Amino acid sequence: MVSRIPEVLLRHRITIEPYLGDGAYGPRHGAPVPEIPALVSPSTRMVRAPDGREVTSSAQIITAPGLDCPPGSRVTLPDGRITTALSITHHTAPGLPVPACSEVMCE
Template sequence: MVRVPDALLRHRVTVEPYLGDTAYGPTYGPPVPNVRALVAATVRQVRRASDGREVVSTAQVITAPGLTCPPGSRVTLPDGRVTTAIATAEHTAPGLPVPACTEVSCE
């Protein structure tokens, strides 16, 4: 499987994986700093993974395959904005000459 080339992943983001809710609110795993990514700050509609509703994503983050970023995770973008992951998609195309990657749609 061909991965997205590191040379295309020009940005760095920090991901705090969502672990679940407690009596004190949401809990997150340890931050994963300096994740290589390509960030597009565009507005698009996506389906929220938790309930299937259509919501607006204001940033899309492309990373190498295998990123652990479940919906609800906190993502710090290169400009310092902290946002929440709405949906995560693993893109693969076995046998085709296109790179595999992980796409995270953020609020």
């Protein structure tokens, strides 16, 4: 039984600066977490932002389960482009032979 997505499938490396909240001078982010194994798909999709708006996602990221990437986090993609996390979904299927993973939709 597969319990998590195999790291061999996560061919890209990304950096995440977790969103910590808004401060007096705008959004605050945590220290960069580099070299996170991921699978990045640079395709355009419509997704729903945390506030309910429909927005366009230009990159979708699959990582190992348990990723700390709240909406608003800065994400540096393998090509160097810096984007913002719109939403994160943790996929699990207890008892089924499918891998658990985290999926991040980015601007």
